[in-house]
Amino acid sequence: MxxxxxxxxxxxxxxxxxxxxxxxxxxxxxxxxxxxxxxxxxxxxxxxxxxxxxxxxxxxxxxxxxxxxxxxxxxxxxxxxxxxxxxxxxxxxxxxxxxxxxxxxxxxxxxxxxxxxxxxxxxxxxxxxxxxxxxxxxxxxxxxxxxxxxxxxxxxxxxxxxxxxxxxxxxxxxxxxxxxxxxxxxxxxxxxxxxxxxxxxxxxxxxxxxxxxxxxxxxxxxxxxxxxxxxxxxxxxxxxxxxxxxDGLPISSAPDVVERFGICLEHARNAIDFEANPDRAIIDFRKHLGWYTKGLPDGRSLRTELFQTTSLQEVEMLLETYRKEHLDGLRI
Ligand SMILES: Cc1cc2nc3c(=O)[nH]c(=O)nc-3n(C[C@H](O)[C@H](O)[C@H](O)COP(=O)(O)O)c2cc1C
Structure with a gap:
C-alpha cells in the first residue's frame, strides 16, 4: 500500500x-x-x-x-x-x-x-x-x-x-x-x-x-x-x-537494563539475519553495543570486552555475565 x-x-x-x-x-x-x-x-x-x-x-x-x-x-x-x-x-x-x-x-x-x-x-x-x-x-x-x-x-x-x-x-x-x-x-x-x-x-x-x-x-x-x-x-x-x-500523556520511564539488553539482542539478531555476512554484521553492530551500554556502572570495561566480540554468542555471554555480576536483585 x-x-x-x-x-x-x-x-x-x-x-x-x-x-x-x-x-x-x-x-x-x-x-x-x-x-x-x-x-x-x-x-x-x-x-x-x-x-x-x-x-x-x-x-x-x-x-x-x-x-x-x-x-x-x-x-x-x-x-x-x-x-x-x-x-x-x-x-x-x-x-x-x-x-x-x-x-x-x-x-x-x-x-x-x-x-x-x-x-x-x-x-x-x-x-x-x-x-x-x-x-x-x-x-x-x-x-x-x-x-x-x-x-x-x-x-x-x-x-x-x-x-x-x-x-x-x-x-x-x-x-x-x-x-x-x-x-x-x-x-x-x-x-x-x-x-x-x-x-x-x-x-x-x-x-x-x-x-x-x-x-x-x-x-x-x-x-x-x-x-x-x-x-x-x-x-x-x-x-x-x-x-x-x-499527546500530553505521562512519559514512561526508559526500560531497565535487563529489558535494554533484551532489546539490544533482538536488534543484534535482526542485524545478523539481515546481513549476508554474519561476521561483518556483528562487527558493524559494535557501535550499537556501545550505545546500548552507555551510562552503565562499570560500562567502560563491559564495552571494551564487547568491542572485541566476533559472534552473537559472545555478546550474549558477556551481557549475561554482566547481568549476574551487577544486576541480580537490582533494577537500574
Ligand atoms: C551517524 C550519523 C549518520 C548520518 N547520516 C545521515 C545521512 O545519511 N543523511 C542525512 O540526511 N543526514 C545524516 N545524518 C544527520 C542526521 O540525519 C541529523 O540531521 C543530525 O544528526 C541532527 O539530528 P540529531 O540532533 O537528532 O542527531 C547523520 C547523522 C549521524 C549522527
Missing part, C-alpha cells in the same frame, strides 16, 4: 521520523524504531552514481521491508541528470513512498564533489536537482537541508523558498550550517521561521534528546513533524516517550 506522506504531515498528529543516518538507520534498526513508534522511516543516504551503476553496495542500502512503509529513500549527488536517473531507478525497482534529497551531509568526501551540503553553495544547482528528481518519478519529493554552508551564507528561509519553488513537497531543516558540523546548538528559531515562510510542511530536526524535547520543538516551532537521529542511538524507545509527550 502506498502512503500519502503529505497527507500524514498535514494531519496535525506531528509524526515522528527516524532520521536518515549512514551506518545506523539500516533496515533492522528502522524496524525496531517503528516498533517503538517511529511513524516515518528514511534510508541512509545512497549515492546517485552508485544507484545508476546498480552497485551491490547501493542495492543493499536500498532494501527495505514492506512493514517499513511509509519509508523514503534518500539520495545524494551533484549532477541533476544523474539524480533524476537514480530517482527513476529507485522508484521503478524499490517503489518507496517518497524520495528524499540530501542537501545536508557535511562530510568532506561528499562535499568535495558538491554533494550533500556542498550543493548549498549553489542554489541554482539545488533547484535543478529538485526539478530533475521530481520530474523523474510520480513519488513525493522531499528535501533535507542545513541552514547554509557557512555562517556568512546562513539563510535557511532563502534556501527553503528555493526548494519549495523547485517542487519539493516537504522540507526537513537541521538548523546548523555545514561549518557548524555538529557543534553548538541547533537553532530551532530557524525552524519556526521556515514554518512561517513556507507553504509546504516543515520537519524539525536537531538535538531531540528526550520526549520532552519533542514536545518543546513542536510548541516552539509549529513544525509539521519531528525527526530524531542521535537521540535514538541505543534508545529506540525515545519514539514512545516523544509520542506520549506530544
Amino acid at each position: 502506498a502512503y500519502d506522506l503529505i497527507a500524514l504531515l498535514k494531519s496535525g498528529v506531528t509524526p515522528l521520523y527516524l532520521a536518515p543516518q549512514a551506518g545506523v538507520s539500516e533496515s533492522p534498526f528502522r524496524r525496531l524504531c517503528r516498533r517503538f513508534g517511529a511513524d516515518i522511516l528514511v534510508s541512509e543516504f545512497v549515492s546517485a552514481a552508485g544507484i545508476v551503476q546498480n552497485s551491490k553496495r547501493s542495492r543493499d542500502y536500498l532494501r527495505f521491508d514492506e512493514a517499513e512503509r511509509p519509508i523514503g529513500i534518500q539520495i545524494f549527488g551533484a549532477d541533476p541528470v544523474l539524480m533524476g536517473d537514480a530517482a527513476a531507478f529507485v522508484a521503478e525497482v524499490f517503489s518507496p513512498d517518497f524520495i528524499d534529497i540530501n542537501f545536508g551531509c557535511p562530510v568532506k568526501k561528499v562535499v568535495k564533489r558538491n554533494g550533500g551540503s556542498g550543493c548549498l553553495r549553489d542554489l541554482d544547482l539545488v533547484e535543478a536537482i529538485i526539478r530533475s528528481v521530481d520530474d523523474a518519478t510520480r513519488l513525493t519529493t522531499t528535501v533535507k537541508i542545513r541552514s547554509g554552508f557557512t555562517e556568512n551564507t546562513r539563510d535557511p528561509v532563502g534556501i527553503g523558498l528555493r526548494c519549495e519553488q523547485a517542487g519539493a513537497q516537504a522540507i526537513c531543516l537541521h538548523p546548523r550550517t555545514r561549518s557548524d558540523m555538529y557543534s553548538g546548538q541547533a537553532r530551532w528559531s530557524e525552524i519556526a521561521a521556515l514554518v512561517e515562510a513556507l507553504e509546504i510542511p516543515v520537519v524539525g530536526n536537531g538535538d531531540i534528546r528526550n520526549g520532552e524535547d519533542a514536545r518543546r520543538m513542536r510548541d516552539e516551532t509549529g513544525c509539521a513533524a519531528i525527526m530524531i537521529a542521535r537521540g535514538s542511538h541505543g534508545d529506540p524507545w525515545i519514539f514512545k516517550q516523544a509520542r506520549a509527550a506530544l
Whole structure:
C-alpha cells in the first residue's frame, strides 16, 4: 500500500521520523524504531552514481521491508541528470513512498564533489536537482537541508523558498550550517521561521534528546513533524516517550537494563539475519553495543570486552555475565 506522506504531515498528529543516518538507520534498526513508534522511516543516504551503476553496495542500502512503509529513500549527488536517473531507478525497482534529497551531509568526501551540503553553495544547482528528481518519478519529493554552508551564507528561509519553488513537497531543516558540523546548538528559531515562510510542511530536526524535547520543538516551532537521529542511538524507545509527550500523556520511564539488553539482542539478531555476512554484521553492530551500554556502572570495561566480540554468542555471554555480576536483585 502506498502512503500519502503529505497527507500524514498535514494531519496535525506531528509524526515522528527516524532520521536518515549512514551506518545506523539500516533496515533492522528502522524496524525496531517503528516498533517503538517511529511513524516515518528514511534510508541512509545512497549515492546517485552508485544507484545508476546498480552497485551491490547501493542495492543493499536500498532494501527495505514492506512493514517499513511509509519509508523514503534518500539520495545524494551533484549532477541533476544523474539524480533524476537514480530517482527513476529507485522508484521503478524499490517503489518507496517518497524520495528524499540530501542537501545536508557535511562530510568532506561528499562535499568535495558538491554533494550533500556542498550543493548549498549553489542554489541554482539545488533547484535543478529538485526539478530533475521530481520530474523523474510520480513519488513525493522531499528535501533535507542545513541552514547554509557557512555562517556568512546562513539563510535557511532563502534556501527553503528555493526548494519549495523547485517542487519539493516537504522540507526537513537541521538548523546548523555545514561549518557548524555538529557543534553548538541547533537553532530551532530557524525552524519556526521556515514554518512561517513556507507553504509546504516543515520537519524539525536537531538535538531531540528526550520526549520532552519533542514536545518543546513542536510548541516552539509549529513544525509539521519531528525527526530524531542521535537521540535514538541505543534508545529506540525515545519514539514512545516523544509520542506520549506530544499527546500530553505521562512519559514512561526508559526500560531497565535487563529489558535494554533484551532489546539490544533482538536488534543484534535482526542485524545478523539481515546481513549476508554474519561476521561483518556483528562487527558493524559494535557501535550499537556501545550505545546500548552507555551510562552503565562499570560500562567502560563491559564495552571494551564487547568491542572485541566476533559472534552473537559472545555478546550474549558477556551481557549475561554482566547481568549476574551487577544486576541480580537490582533494577537500574
Ligand atoms: C551517524 C550519523 C549518520 C548520518 N547520516 C545521515 C545521512 O545519511 N543523511 C542525512 O540526511 N543526514 C545524516 N545524518 C544527520 C542526521 O540525519 C541529523 O540531521 C543530525 O544528526 C541532527 O539530528 P540529531 O540532533 O537528532 O542527531 C547523520 C547523522 C549521524 C549522527
